Every structure is written in structure tokens, then in C-alpha cells.
Amino acid sequence: MTSIDAFPPGLVLILGAFLLPFLRGTLRNAWILLLPVFVLWLVWRVPDGPVLTFAFLDYTLTPVEGDVLSRLFAIIFAIMAFTGALFAMNQSRVVELTAAFVYAGSAIGVVFAGDLISLFVFWEIMALGSTTVLLSAGGPRSTPAAMRYLIMHVMGGSLLLIGIVAQIDATGSIDFVAMKPDSLATWMILLGFLINAAAPLLSAWLPDAYPEASPGGMVFLSAFTTKTAVYVLIRGFPGAEVLVFVGLYMVFYGIFYALLENDMRRILAYSIVNQVGFMVTGIGIGTEMALNGAASHAFTHIIYKALLLMSAGSVLHMTGKRKCTDLGGLFQSMPITTLCGIIGALSISSFPLTSGFISKSMIPQAAADENLMIVWFLLAAASAGVFLHAGIKFPWFVFFQKDSGLRPPDPPLNMRLAMFFFAALCIGLGVFPGPLYALLPFPVAFVPYTAAHVVTMLQLLLFSGLAFFICLPIMKRTLTISLDVDWSYRRFLPRLVRYLGATFSLVDRKLRNTFIGVINKAINGAFQYVGPKGVLARTLPAGAMMFWAVALLAGFLVAYLI
Amino acid sequence: MTRKPQGGGKGRGQHKGPGPGKARARRKGVGERPKVRPGNATTEHWLRRPETIRRLWIGGLFALAGLVAVEAWVYNHGYFGIDGIFAFNAWFGFASCVAMIVISNGLGKLLKREDTYYDLD
Known part of the structure; x- marks a missing residue:
């Protein structure tokens, strides 16, 4: 091991990001592309076991500890940082790219963190980095959305911190090892993790915030927060039964909301919740097959989701429009974007020969192996639903359907290259799953390409497609959003505060007026007696003194005589 | 299974656009049927022409039937x-x-x- 390996790869990306504002032109572009590649090289070199340790208070921190699972996630995070930067380099402001690299670096930091304290530190940097990515989009909608996002993640971070402190207090160890949700401490940690996974009932933060980012910003955002949550759940809570229910809820939440949605990037945001739901379900099942499925699906999901969002981002970049009702017919002038969008859509749907097919299928397989019949049927229905809401709905309404009359060209070269790269990975991994399988945490005992599996999957998907086109007349896009739990803090609570404010200010004004009235009355009353014209001030002071002196003397005289 | 409508692509320059993903091409054509509007067949993109869309429907339904039939062997x-x-x-x-x-x-x-x-x- 050379001295270069002592640098935590995540920290290199974080610190390297702060050079960007000082670089210009070609040098900056070169740094944007080389830094993630260098970090990928560092990630690749992280060996198994603790790499870096130092003493902090009474504890020994391990900010870098390698194993198969952390390396798998760190590799895809570094690849994502590279491709996201390639896509965003011509349209993002430098603050956005800097924040995006800090965000990506802290995500790599999380997956290499060997103890709960290091994990928490990187976890919080991640929240700050992602909020800055959102804020740098700069718009009347994105700033409030970024603030809501930050509040949600600060809350999640606080739960996590409470859990970590309680857990360290209970066990005396800061090691990040597998836990069970059986104490307040571990429940708090689990809740902190689940908020980042966009689990119910707070899933709404994701579709609320991400679509308000810039085209490049959302590509970054889609990759790291939810997938680090998947990573910590795989590591921290494998086989926790509650996750099966949480995951299945997320799967269907994503489908139903995405079917109702009109904003193309919000459709894809709901679909992130849906896909993470598959992974969370797998983690809840907890067998080696299921955990392999969750880990590999996180890997492939980052690629095809980024591809879908780059395709949607290209449309937004070239047309300035984001609603399905405004789009349509773009395949005629944006063939490359359409093609890449379709490859992403096929991958998310687990079409044979794409990356989704070789990763997601392991999760239903694990459910079948464990004889979880209801889970298996729900996952099968959900797989059909994915094709419905993301596999067909997104490309159909954006690139086909009616002719919107828009004829924008394909996006600039760097954006096309980023899309090509990830499209090639989607197909490449789908055709040759071997290299990915070799990176998974457990030996892979799964053969994706059997005739029965291909035929059943194609039947499931293509008949879902038939259902889509038959039901098309009742799926007309409307200029609407759909209410979610965020209604409570975006509409109900502000209105409640305003109502209470308005009501209580009236009562308060009345009370104060009454009080002031009483005081005024007292002053006026006193004024009547002691004012310049009051009873007690009618005589001149000298006369009054004389009068009282005489009265006093007379009093004494009377007293004496008596 | 991989049938793809031919013809009419010449001269438009962009007929390759949605080409790959043949299953997708077929499916999106299927759904275009209710959306057909009377248009000038010579200026309309080949994928939007009523005749293409009709062929895509027929091809798509054949593919679906084939997919079910193949289960007799698999x-x-x-x-x-x-x-x-x-x-x-x-x-x-x-x-x-x-x-x-x-x-x-x-x-x-x-x-x-x-x-x-x-x-x-």
C-alpha cells in the first residue's frame, strides 16, 4: 500500500470539488472529468478491512474500511459522478457541480465508513451537498423545495444521531454492524435510514424536491441519497421483516402516483421510490439471493435511472418544458434522446437483454425460494406496473403521443456522450451480467437467461403494454398534481398557524385594549382629583398648607381639651 | 417477433429515430391508433401514418399471440x-x-x- 491509498476516496472527491471554482475553461472541464476517474481508481484499490483509523475522544474511528458491499456501491457512485459531471458540465453553474461532487464524495464516504460516527458525519455532509445542488437551480419553486428537503433530512439526521448515541451507550461500541429493530436505539437508526430511502409515510419529500433541480442536478440527486440508504439498510438491517411491508408499500405508492402524474421528471421521481421499494423488500427478505438482488438492483438502477433522467433532462434543456401535456412527438427531431430514453425505460422494466432483467429478477426469485407467495404475486404485479408507469408512460407521453409541434434538436455533444455511455452499460450489463455478479456480496446462484424466465417476463411486460394502450383513453394527461402527505406541511400546517395567528391576534388585541382602557380610566380618575382642576388642586398650594396647618392645630386643640 | 414496418422512411432523414427497441417501436405504434388524425400522408413521419399504425397493431397482436403460443414448448x-x-x-x-x-x-x-x-x- 502506498501513501496515496491512505486518502479516503470520498474525501478526495469532496476536497477536489473545492478546486473547481478556481479553475477556468479547459482546465476546469479536464478536472471535472479526471477527478471522478481518479476517485474510481482509489476506490478500486481499497482493500478489505480497516484502511484508516484514528483516535477521537474515547473511540477509534474507522473512516475507511473496505469490503465487497462497500466497494460495489463506491464503484457505481464514482462512475455516476463521472457521467453526471459529463452530462452537466455545459449547463451547470460551478456551485452546482462543486456541490454535486461534495454530495457524491460524501456518499462514497458513507459506504466506506467503518463506524457509526464516521457514517453520521458523511451522512450529514451528504444532506448539505444535496441541498446545495437543489438550491443552485435557483427558481421560485426550487428554493422553498430545497428548504423543505433540508428540514426533512435534518429531521432524519437527528433521529439517526439520537439512535447512534443511544446505541453506543447501550453497546459501548461504535462499530457499524448488523442490527435488529428491537430497541429504541435501533428503531431510531432504522427510521433515520428509512427517511433517506423515501419510505412511507414521508416519501413525498423526494417527488417534491428532486424535480425542482436543474436537468443535471436531478441526475445527481437520483443516485446517491436513496442508494446510500439502501446500502446502510443492507449492512444494518438485513432480514428485518418490517422492511418487506415498507418496501411493498413503496413499490405501489410509486406506481399509483406516477400513473397520475403529468410532470415527466416527477413521474421518474415517483419511480425512484418504486424501485427503491423493490430493494427494500429484498433487504427485508434477507436471504443471500435477496441481498444480492437488492445490491445489484441498486447498481443497475443508478445507471438506468440516471439515463432516464438525462433523457428527460435533455428534453427540458432543449425545450424548457416539463409537462407531458406540453410535450409529444419529439422522436422526430430528438432521435438520440428518444433512443436512450427507451433503453432506460426498457432497463427499468427488466426487459430481457437489459440490466434490470439480470438484477431485479433475483428479488422475486428470493421471495419464491422463501415461499412468500403473497410477496411474490405483489412483486410480479409491480413489475408489470413498472413497465406501465416508467417503461411505456414516460417515453410515450414525452416522445410520441400527439405531435406537440416542437422540433428541438438533440442536446449538445457532452450530454449525448453521457447518455450513450449509460445506455451502453444498460445493454452491456444485460447481455454480460458476469462482471456485475462477480462484484456482489454473496456468490451468485442465479441464472437469468432461461427460456422460461425470458418467456414469462416478456409475457408479463408485453401484455402490460397491451393494457396500457387499451386503457389509453382513460389515461389522458391533465394539468394536475396529486396530493400527498406533504400537503400536511405545505398547506394544512401553514394555514393552521395563519388561522390561529389571525384568531388569537383578535383576542390579544381585545385583551390589550381592555387593559389599556382600565389603566386609562384609573389615570383619568386620579386626574379628576389631583389634576390642575381637580378637587384637591382647587386652592393654591400656600393657601392649602395654611388651611391644613390650621386644621391640624385645631385638631390638636380639640384633642387636648377633650 | 422482430417485425418492423418498412417503407416510407426515405426522404425524411430521421426514420431511424425510434428504430432500436423493436418491441417498443411496435408497442408505441399500437397505441397511436386512437390518436390518428387525418394528415398529409406524404409530409407525415412514416411512424405517424395510419397504414403504418395499422400494421403495427397487427404485428403487435401477432407477436403477443406468438408469445403465448411459445409456452407450449417452453x-x-x-x-x-x-x-x-x-x-x-x-x-x-x-x-x-x-x-x-x-x-x-x-x-x-x-x-x-x-x-x-x-x-x-
Whole structure:
């Protein structure tokens, strides 16, 4: 091991990001592309076991500890940082790219963190980095959305911190090892993790915030927060039964909301919740097959989701429009974007020969192996639903359907290259799953390409497609959003505060007026007696003194005589 | 299975656009039928022409039928019994999608608001 390996790869990306504002032109572009590649090289070199340790208070921190699972996630995070930067380099402001690299670096930091304290530190940097990515989009909608996002993640971070402190207090160890949700401490940690996974009932933060980012910003955002949550759940809570229910809820939440949605990037945001739901379900099942499925699906999901969002981002970049009702017919002038969008859509749907097919299928397989019949049927229905809401709905309404009359060209070269790269990975991994399988945490005992599996999957998907086109007349896009739990803090609570404010200010004004009235009355009353014209001030002071002196003397005289 | 409508592409310059993903090309054509508008067949993109769309429907339905028929040779044993019956995935995929669309439409009646809903705050 050379001295270069002592640098935590995540920290290199974080610190390297702060050079960007000082670089210009070609040098900056070169740094944007080389830094993630260098970090990928560092990630690749992280060996198994603790790499870096130092003493902090009474504890020994391990900010870098390698194993198969952390390396798998760190590799895809570094690849994502590279491709996201390639896509965003011509349209993002430098603050956005800097924040995006800090965000990506802290995500790599999380997956290499060997103890709960290091994990928490990187976890919080991640929240700050992602909020800055959102804020740098700069718009009347994105700033409030970024603030809501930050509040949600600060809350999640606080739960996590409470859990970590309680857990360290209970066990005396800061090691990040597998836990069970059986104490307040571990429940708090689990809740902190689940908020980042966009689990119910707070899933709404994701579709609320991400679509308000810039085209490049959302590509970054889609990759790291939810997938680090998947990573910590795989590591921290494998086989926790509650996750099966949480995951299945997320799967269907994503489908139903995405079917109702009109904003193309919000459709894809709901679909992130849906896909993470598959992974969370797998983690809840907890067998080696299921955990392999969750880990590999996180890997492939980052690629095809980024591809879908780059395709949607290209449309937004070239047309300035984001609603399905405004789009349509773009395949005629944006063939490359359409093609890449379709490859992403096929991958998310687990079409044979794409990356989704070789990763997601392991999760239903694990459910079948464990004889979880209801889970298996729900996952099968959900797989059909994915094709419905993301596999067909997104490309159909954006690139086909009616002719919107828009004829924008394909996006600039760097954006096309980023899309090509990830499209090639989607197909490449789908055709040759071997290299990915070799990176998974457990030996892979799964053969994706059997005739029965291909035929059943194609039947499931293509008949879902038939259902889509038959039901098309009742799926007309409307200029609407759909209410979610965020209604409570975006509409109900502000209105409640305003109502209470308005009501209580009236009562308060009345009370104060009454009080002031009483005081005024007292002053006026006193004024009547002691004012310049009051009873007690009618005589001149000298006369009054004389009068009282005489009265006093007379009093004494009377007293004496008596 | 990989049938793709030919013809009419010449001169448009962009007929290759949605070419790959043949299954997709077929499917999106299928759905275009209700959207057909009387247009000038010579200026309309070949993929938008009524005749192409009709062919895509026919090709698509043949492909679906073929996909079901092939199960006679590819034995799918299923895991739980019921999923081993003939063409289970075909009807299960179709039925669950229709159910999800109907349910989401029902939810939509309850949850949908105009998209400026929060802008007023």
C-alpha cells in the first residue's frame, strides 16, 4: 500500500470539488472529468478491512474500511459522478457541480465508513451537498423545495444521531454492524435510514424536491441519497421483516402516483421510490439471493435511472418544458434522446437483454425460494406496473403521443456522450451480467437467461403494454398534481398557524385594549382629583398648607381639651 | 417477433429515430391508433401514418399471440401452482395493469388538484 491509498476516496472527491471554482475553461472541464476517474481508481484499490483509523475522544474511528458491499456501491457512485459531471458540465453553474461532487464524495464516504460516527458525519455532509445542488437551480419553486428537503433530512439526521448515541451507550461500541429493530436505539437508526430511502409515510419529500433541480442536478440527486440508504439498510438491517411491508408499500405508492402524474421528471421521481421499494423488500427478505438482488438492483438502477433522467433532462434543456401535456412527438427531431430514453425505460422494466432483467429478477426469485407467495404475486404485479408507469408512460407521453409541434434538436455533444455511455452499460450489463455478479456480496446462484424466465417476463411486460394502450383513453394527461402527505406541511400546517395567528391576534388585541382602557380610566380618575382642576388642586398650594396647618392645630386643640 | 414496418422512411432523414427497441417501436405504434388524425400522408413521419399504425397493431397482436403460443414448448412450472397454469404471466400482467390503472384513476379523483395548487401559498 502506498501513501496515496491512505486518502479516503470520498474525501478526495469532496476536497477536489473545492478546486473547481478556481479553475477556468479547459482546465476546469479536464478536472471535472479526471477527478471522478481518479476517485474510481482509489476506490478500486481499497482493500478489505480497516484502511484508516484514528483516535477521537474515547473511540477509534474507522473512516475507511473496505469490503465487497462497500466497494460495489463506491464503484457505481464514482462512475455516476463521472457521467453526471459529463452530462452537466455545459449547463451547470460551478456551485452546482462543486456541490454535486461534495454530495457524491460524501456518499462514497458513507459506504466506506467503518463506524457509526464516521457514517453520521458523511451522512450529514451528504444532506448539505444535496441541498446545495437543489438550491443552485435557483427558481421560485426550487428554493422553498430545497428548504423543505433540508428540514426533512435534518429531521432524519437527528433521529439517526439520537439512535447512534443511544446505541453506543447501550453497546459501548461504535462499530457499524448488523442490527435488529428491537430497541429504541435501533428503531431510531432504522427510521433515520428509512427517511433517506423515501419510505412511507414521508416519501413525498423526494417527488417534491428532486424535480425542482436543474436537468443535471436531478441526475445527481437520483443516485446517491436513496442508494446510500439502501446500502446502510443492507449492512444494518438485513432480514428485518418490517422492511418487506415498507418496501411493498413503496413499490405501489410509486406506481399509483406516477400513473397520475403529468410532470415527466416527477413521474421518474415517483419511480425512484418504486424501485427503491423493490430493494427494500429484498433487504427485508434477507436471504443471500435477496441481498444480492437488492445490491445489484441498486447498481443497475443508478445507471438506468440516471439515463432516464438525462433523457428527460435533455428534453427540458432543449425545450424548457416539463409537462407531458406540453410535450409529444419529439422522436422526430430528438432521435438520440428518444433512443436512450427507451433503453432506460426498457432497463427499468427488466426487459430481457437489459440490466434490470439480470438484477431485479433475483428479488422475486428470493421471495419464491422463501415461499412468500403473497410477496411474490405483489412483486410480479409491480413489475408489470413498472413497465406501465416508467417503461411505456414516460417515453410515450414525452416522445410520441400527439405531435406537440416542437422540433428541438438533440442536446449538445457532452450530454449525448453521457447518455450513450449509460445506455451502453444498460445493454452491456444485460447481455454480460458476469462482471456485475462477480462484484456482489454473496456468490451468485442465479441464472437469468432461461427460456422460461425470458418467456414469462416478456409475457408479463408485453401484455402490460397491451393494457396500457387499451386503457389509453382513460389515461389522458391533465394539468394536475396529486396530493400527498406533504400537503400536511405545505398547506394544512401553514394555514393552521395563519388561522390561529389571525384568531388569537383578535383576542390579544381585545385583551390589550381592555387593559389599556382600565389603566386609562384609573389615570383619568386620579386626574379628576389631583389634576390642575381637580378637587384637591382647587386652592393654591400656600393657601392649602395654611388651611391644613390650621386644621391640624385645631385638631390638636380639640384633642387636648377633650 | 422482430417485425418492423418498412417503407416510407426515405426522404425524411430521421426514420431511424425510434428504430432500436423493436418491441417498443411496435408497442408505441399500437397505441397511436386512437390518436390518428387525418394528415398529409406524404409530409407525415412514416411512424405517424395510419397504414403504418395499422400494421403495427397487427404485428403487435401477432407477436403477443406468438408469445403465448411459445409456452407450449417452453414449460413454465411456476412456484406456487396457480402461476404454472397456461399463459399465467400474460393474463396476470394484463389484469394487474388494468386494475392498477383503474385504482389510480379512483385515487386521482380524490387526490388530483390543479397544478398551481401550491403556488397560491
